[in-house]
Amino acid sequence: MSERNELPVVSVITVNHRGVDDTITCLRALRDELDYPADRLELICVDNASGGEAAGIRAAVPEATVVESAENLGFAGGCNLGARDARGQVLAFLNNDARPDPRWARSAVAVLRAEPTVGAVASKVLDWEGEHIDFVDGGLTWFGMGYKRHAGETDDGSHDAPRDVLFGTGSALFVRAELFGALDGFDERFFMFYEDVDLGWRLNLRGWRVRYEPDSLAHHRHHSSMAGVASSREYYLLERNALAALYKNVSDETLAKALPAALALAVRRSTARGEVDPTQLEMTRRPTGPESDTVDISRDTLAGVLAIDRFVELLPSLKRSREVEQQARTRSDADLVPLMRKAMEPAYPLPDYLAAHEALVDAFDLNGVFGRSRRVAVITGDAITERMAGPAIRAWHTADVLAREHEVRLISVNSRVSVTDSAFPVFQTRPRDLTTHVEWADIVILQGHVLEMVPGLKHLDSTKVVICDVYDPMHLELLEQGRDTDDERRAKDLQGVTRILNTQLRRGDFFLCASERQRHFWLGHLASLGRLTPSVYDDDPTVRSLMSVVPFGLSSVPPRRTGPAIRAAETGIGSDDKVVLWAGGVYSWFDPLTLLHAVHQLSERRDGVRLFFLGMKHPNPDVPEMGMADRTRQLSDRLGLTDEQVFFNETWVPYDRRQNYLLDADCGVTTHFEHVETTFAFRTRVLDYLWAGLPVVTTDGDSFADLVRREGLGLVVPAEDPRALAEALERVLYDEDFAAGCRDRIAEVRQRFTWESVLAPLTEFCRDPRPAADRLEASAPLVRTPPLKRSEVVRRDIDLVREYLESGGPKELARRATGRLKRLVDERLRGRG
The missing domain is CATH 3.40.50.11930 (Rossmann fold)
Incomplete structure (x- = not known):
């Protein structure tokens, strides 16, 4: 079957409102740069009453279908309008001030195809320059406000592991088309802001997953569509929509406590934001003379009050929506608390507001409702x-x-x-x-x-x-x-x-x-x-x-040099030398002696081989140096290798500087003896070799040897065989094609060993921790074996006597009878106690 038939049609929907230049740039990037078959891609642009800009978009990107709306439907309504006529099995929403990475669509579709329980894929979104984070994870407060976690931080690669999230940002989001229709799309009452939070919330409540996929990357000029719009209008929409989302999606029990507290907090948030004196109407504050019935209030303050007023206006229709969502939900509020990340986050650092937040959380027992962080x-x-x-x-x-x-x-x-x-x-x-x-x-x-x-x-x-x-x-x-x-x-x-x-x-x-x-x-x-x-x-x-x-892991952030290390003037190791790195300590269960003999053999035919031991002494002084370390130094001296072909770092390299040493190496090595410790060991520092992309030479017998052999990450040699080890080192160091192939496979394998990936079983357990099944209280058998009848007891005892006599004669029978009498006495005594 051709790739074309294996891939679904993706309908990319973008909404334009007086941003024609950004929109054309976005559509052209989708048309010209996306790594997705053109005949499986549908471009839809909804023009939200922009006053004639639709014609310019059609002329600039004739491949796009332009749908014109007679009124501004907002982001939510515009997306829904585009979705109604879309022919794709997957709907992709992309802001008009965003541009996709070439693999944006392909990576998201791969997730939807591989994981049938994923209803939506949240893209990783960076700023236009690709330096700072726009979206990598979503959080939700108990009062309904969603927020982008880590927004504005430098993108250092630490968020490049896929994860389940509560919602994705509407600026770059993929949803199964049939599912989007079943949920009636985005809630158009939101107009803009939090419609993506609400959609993700509803998806999760119905049992679907929203999956963050970092390989689905987009770049966003954040809020360029809001340029020139007063902040008070944004505050108004955020306050109103947060209340609407909260009202629709939480359970009756949660709503009874959260909604009154959220309404009160919205008022305090507005007065604190506008620096309004909350005591000005106290009777003790009356002026001595006539007082005015008017007072100046900023629109930032008014935003919260009007948001509550409009929320009340929407309640009849929201009530009907709430009935639908509560009937359709399959997951509890508690199930979603981990996806909220920090549900009790106050969100605004205003002193008066924080005091009110603390008081409301305590008064309404909201920690108990949402479940404090474990x-x-x-x-x-x-x-x-x-x-x-x-x-x-x-x-x-x-x-x-x-x-x-x-x-x-x-x-x-x-x-x-x-x-x-x-x-x-x-x-x-x-x-x-x-x-x-x-x-x-x-x-x-x-x-x-x-x-x-x-x-x-x-x-x-x-x-x-x-x-x-x-x-x-x-x-x-x-x-x-x-x-x-x-x-x-x-x-x-x-x-x-x-x-x-x-x-x-x-x-x-x-x-x-x-x-x-x-x-x-x-x-x-x-x-x-x-x-x-x-x-x-x-x-x-x-x-x-x-x-x-849960294996040992490695950082998802690639190693970056921060200073000199092995190839420095004081070490005597030059830039053209081939460096073999021993990355861990020298302990009794390792075999560095065979490695020294192998390096000695190899140095006789190759001049530039250098072996570097990263740490001879354990960083914890409470751990004594083992005899193997001293034997290693002695053998190196005896072979004439020390400070010529073999170099020892007698201390221990700081953890946050070890990458400098790894980046100076050409391959990583670990050798050990053939014994039971090796069989069940996990050589943790070998993960650093994968992190730095170093081909690995290892002795056979442990789980890492199995991995290296199976995945082609280097070479595996027999234990205590210096000749085979020397030949393996020579091939890894001097056969450039072989080493390049190892590095290519390492680049694929190491993603499976990021800390986020390897700790997934622990992460899942901690989201729903419980005692082991055999440690639960009152775990007695539900169905017990019925007691034997008297005739059955006699028959059993006769059979046992015959068995004991046949197996050991009278002595065996006497021994067994004595043991049984002792047990009966013990049981009687325990019963009396």
């Missing part, structure tokens, strides 16, 4: 400083992603916490003080030994939702790490770590691991501890709602 405590035992190791990095990004929807605290029990800038509060606390943070939180996410520090949280009858991040199989690491200690201590340490992990596995409501291999490993643990019960299995036969894969 409180999430992310707790780590690692140092949180500019030099962070894997556990702290993972905790940091977990907090960062969850803070976009929840109230999050990142807490470390390590004494080394130093943070200058974060979107969430970071606390350093003593283990004995953790209880305060745990009591504050609705959800606790923990790593390592943290659960041992909060005894009350360990109890199985605790109602707190606990998420255990077991991406690091500590007991398997200890098998290798403990080789440097005496036998007795090694055995005790392993026993202690295993006990700590078992406690987590018995207590947790949700578990995170780093790979499918790990998931299989941990499922075995859970089964042995009795956690894979019928209730857990029946609730979710995949058991992914209990144990889900």
